[in-house]
Amino acid sequence: MLKTxxxxxxxxxxPPPFLPxxxxxxxxxxxxETILNGENGLVVQPTATGKSVEASFVARNxxxxxxxxxxxxxxxxxxxxxxxxxxxxxxxxNKVRSANFFGYGKDDFVTEADMVFASFQSLNxxxxxxxxxxxxxxxxxxxxxxxxGGQAVTYKEVIDYxxxxxxxxxxxxxxxxxxxxxxxxxxxxxxxxLEEAIAKNMIAxxxxxxxxxxxxxQKLKQICKExxxxxxxxxxxxxxxxxxxxSLDESVFEEIFxxxxxxxxxxxxxxxxxxxxxxxxxxxxxxxxxxxxxxxxHSKMGKSHNRKVMENFRANKVQxxxxxxxxxxxxxxxSAEIAVFLRATDSLTVFLQQLGxxxxxxxxxxxxxxxxxxxxxxxxxxVRNLMDKVVQFxxxxxxxxxxxxxxxxxxxxxxxxDFRLTDDLVDVLDLIKALKEGYYETWQxxxxxxxxxxxxxxxEYKKCYRRISLQLHSNPQMIYTDFPGWKVFLGTKYQTWQDxxxxxKKLGILSSSDYERIRNFRxxxxxxxxxxxxxxxxxDFPGWKxFLGFRSPKKGWIPWDIFIKKNGKFSSIEIEISLSPExxxxxxxxxxxxxxxxxxxxxxxxxxxx
Numbered sequence: 001m002l003k004t005x006x007x008x009x010x011x012x013x014x015p016p017p018f019l020p021x022x023x024x025x026x027x028x029x030x031x032x033e034t035i036l037n038g039e040n041g042l043v044v045q046p047t048a049t050g051k052s053v054e055a056s057f058v059a060r061n062x063x064x065x066x067x068x069x070x071x072x073x074x075x076x077x078x079x080x081x082x083x084x085x086x087x088x089x090x091x092x093x094n095k096v097r098s099a100n101f102f103g104y105g106k107d108d109f110v111t112e113a114d115m116v117f118a119s120f121q122s123l124n125x126x127x128x129x130x131x132x133x134x135x136x137x138x139x140x141x142x143x144x145x146x147x148x149g150g151q152a153v154t155y156k157e158v159i160d161y162x163x164x165x166x167x168x169x170x171x172x173x174x175x176x177x178x179x180x181x182x183x184x185x186x187x188x189x190x191x192x193x194l195e196e197a198i199a200k201n202m203i204a205x206x207x208x209x210x211x212x213x214x215x216x217x218q219k220l221k222q223i224c225k226e227x228x229x230x231x232x233x234x235x236x237x238x239x240x241x242x243x244x245x246x247s248l249d250e251s252v253f254e255e256i257f258x259x260x261x262x263x264x265x266x267x268x269x270x271x272x273x274x275x276x277x278x279x280x281x282x283x284x285x286x287x288x289x290x291x292x293x294x295x296x297x298h299s300k301m302g303k304s305h306n307r308k309v310m311e312n313f314r315a316n317k318v319q320x321x322x323x324x325x326x327x328x329x330x331x332x333x334x335s336a337e338i339a340v341f342l343r344a345t346d347s348l349t350v351f352l353q354q355l356g357x358x359x360x361x362x363x364x365x366x367x368x369x370x371x372x373x374x375x376x377x378x379x380x381x382x383v384r385n386l387m388d389k390v391v392q393f394x395x396x397x398x399x400x401x402x403x404x405x406x407x408x409x410x411x412x413x414x415x416x417x418d419f420r421l422t423d424d425l426v427d428v429l430d431l432i433k434a435l436k437e438g439y440y441e442t443w444q445x446x447x448x449x450x451x452x453x454x455x456x457x458x459x460e461y462k463k464c465y466r467r468i469s470l471q472l473h474s475n476p477q478m479i480y481t482d483f484p485g486w487k488v489f490l491g492t493k494y495q496t497w498q499d500x501x502x503x504x505k506k507l508g509i510l511s512s513s514d515y516e517r518i519r520n521f522r523x524x525x526x527x528x529x530x531x532x533x534x535x536x537x538x539x540d541f542p543g544w545k546x547f548l549g550f551r552s553p554k555k556g557w558i559p560w561d562i563f564i565k566k567n568g569k570f571s572s573i574e575i576e577i578s579l580s581p582e583x584x585x586x587x588x589x590x591x592x593x594x595x596x597x598x599x600x601x602x603x604x605x606x607x608x609x610x
Contacts, residue, residue: 013064016057016090023202024054027190031058034189035141035165036066041189042147042168042182047356048203049192051169052083055143056090058167063096063114068140072117073158075146077103077303078310083145084117101130111138120155131158141165148172148181148349159184171356172349194352195386199393201416203359205367208417210374210383211255212424224427239377239431252373253286256340259369260319268369269313270338272322273354283342284322294320325350334360341372341379351382374425377432384429387412387419439473443480443489446472451491458486493531497538501547503527512544 020028027043031054034041045051055072062068072087074080080102088098099113100106102122110116111134123131139162147168159166168185171194182188197203223239260270274280277298284296295318297306312318316335324343336358358368374380394414412419421429440446453468455461465472477483487493494500507527509515515534518526531537534547541547 014092014094016060016092020053020057021050021202023192023200024050024057027054028057028061030189031055031167032061034167035062035068038165040166040168040184040186042170042173042185042187043190044170044173044188045190045192046194046197046203046359047171047353048359048361049197051145051171052086053090055083055145055167055169056087058143059087059115060091060094062141063091064094066140069113069138070115071139071142071162072115073120073123073142073144074118075120075155077119078307079145080117080119087115087117120152120158124154124158129157131161134162136161136163138162139164141167144168146170147185156184172352193389194355195389196393198390198417199397199414202361203368204361204365206359206370206417206419207367208370208372208383208419210372210380210419210421210425212374212422224431239428252342253290255373256338256371259338259371267319268337269316269318269333269335270320270340271333271336271357272320272340273343274322274324275343276324279342280322280324287320287322292320293318294322296322298324333357334362335365337365337367338369338371341370341374348382351379377428380425380428381432383419390414390417390419439479440469440471443476443483444495446476446480447489447491447495450489455490456492457490461486461490487531492529493537494529497534497541497547500530500534500538501549503530504547505549509548511548515548 027045031041031043035058043051043054059070059072062070072080072083074083080100084098084100091098096115097109097113098115098117099110100117101110102117102119106122107113116139123129141164142159142162144159144166147170166185168181170181173181173188192202198206256270256272260268262268272283274283277300280296280298284294287294295309295312297309301309309318309321310333313321313333314335321333321336339354339358341354355370358370372379372383374383391412391414394417411421440449449469449472450461450465453464455464455468462474465474473479476489477486483489484495488495494503504515507518509518515530535541535544
């Protein structure tokens with residue numbers, strides 16, 4: 001049973017050194033209310049939007065006003081240390097006792113502290129379950145940062161042990177092992193997506209360049225021809241293996257230096273993400289050879305080295321910082337302005353974590369610049385989806401009066417964001433779409449799309465079919481065994497004789513001679529979709545009588561000439577098209593043929609003979 005404490009603090013509370021952003025206020029409020037109600041909840045919001053600041057204000061409310069005890073949990077010592085510094089800044093000079101329980105800084109008075117900052121590894125490792133030193137009800141609330149890691153066995157053991165309100169915070173709720181973190185935190189109490197944060201300018205302005213240095217242009221052209229023109233089918237994996245190459249040539253560094261050393265401006269601090277340790281060392285060596293101020297951090301460099309490098313980078317003593325995964329989660333490097341992706345990843349979580357590093361807003365920061373030397377199809381899909389979602393949010397804001405959006409095949413931009421692709425990568429996106437969607441299954445489906453575009457000739461189709469839909473084939477007559485011919489396919493002629501027959505009825509065509517006169521002469525009611533020779537155009541043409549909607553008289557009906565000889569002329573002759581005889585007011589309506597015309601007589605029943 002979860003417990004709730006609402007003991008109001010009676011003493012004087014000194015104000016915080018600054019106030020949260022407007023968008024953070026409702027998040028802080030709902031987190032505080034969740035804790036006071038003794039409930040669990042998950043907050044999902046992107047990196048650089050101030051999760052640790054919000055957590056600090058929540059802790060301030062709960063500790064100073066409601067006299068609660070709290071526990072802050074995180075995976076890495078570096079992140080826990082940063083969190084404590086931010087908490088203490090926001091708690092200010094108020095008398096709050098904080099304690100460390102991570103790394104080598106475990107305080108002796110930890111069980112007496114108002115706020116404990118701990119790493120999962122320190123509380124639960126292979127040697128000791130230190131979390132057992134606390135009573136299960138010792139804490140009134142727990143805040144877990146990067147909460148998507150909470151389903152790991154050793155982490156979940158710690159979280160489940162304590163009986164109190166638990167608040168999770170994460171930018172990436174999806175776990176790669178498929179486990180659901182809502183099993184721990186019950187429900188999402190607040191969510192801001194990265195796309196929304198970009199569109200609403202909650203984070204630094206973005207300039208995103210998707211570069212194609214690792215792309216084989218020659219192979220791309222060949223595979224475009226094979227897939228988009230000849231109909232070859234390959235897998236996304238085969239596409240990756242065919243068009244991307246391992247490239248770390250001079251052009252890559254030239255592109256990086258172009259942005260890292262802008263003309264008439266200060267050098268920009270740059271993060272470079274690599275594939276593995278060997279790759280990172282290789283990039284580090286190349287930058288060192290070029291005389292650049294560069295450092296590298298990874299798991300084999302040692303904690304003291306990595307810590308010192310991070311301190312120097314934050315102090316702006318290092319310009320280029322090369323890493324693999326050490327900068328993925330909750331590492332604050334607010335002064336970084338450029339992120340360079342030299343690694344391929346098919347993990348959306350890793351991509352979003354690394355994307356978030358330069359996004360924190362600073363008055364001194366002009367923008368966050370990304371140089372993405374995309375090395376696989378999945379990365380390109382991630383970025384394309386991100387672009388599309390940002391545009392969707394921005395279009396909603398645009399209707400409310402925000403700055404308009406500019407969009408074409410190579411560039412998507414608006415207030416606070418600018419995404420740029422190269423021509424080659426647009427071709428790759430076309431390939432991906434074609435491979436994922438395939439071609440229309442029938443020529444009829446393809447034809448319906450083409451008719452909406454009003455394409456009038458085969459030549460025109462060849463020029464623009466890819467712009468209309470990537471599910472259209474360059475040579476549909478080769479793909480569809482029942483291809484009806486270009487005139488029908490493009491909708492310049494009726495697809496079936498039945499459709500043409502309906503059109504004839506609307507025009508009042510009663511004979512083949514009528515058809516020729518109306519079809520071939522430019523009369524007002526001429527229909528250009530009627531073929532010149534329907535009996536040739538339609539392979540299943542049923543004959544003129546059936547085509548124009550007539551039926552041969554049933555057995556026993558009297559032919560026209562015999563009827564006239566026997567009965568003479570009737571004044572009640574009506575000429576019209578009809579498909580079946582009727583009985584109206586006990587009178588038979590009978591049908592006869594004369595010169596391919598349908599003649600309808602209203603006959604007295606005594607005249608009609610079976």
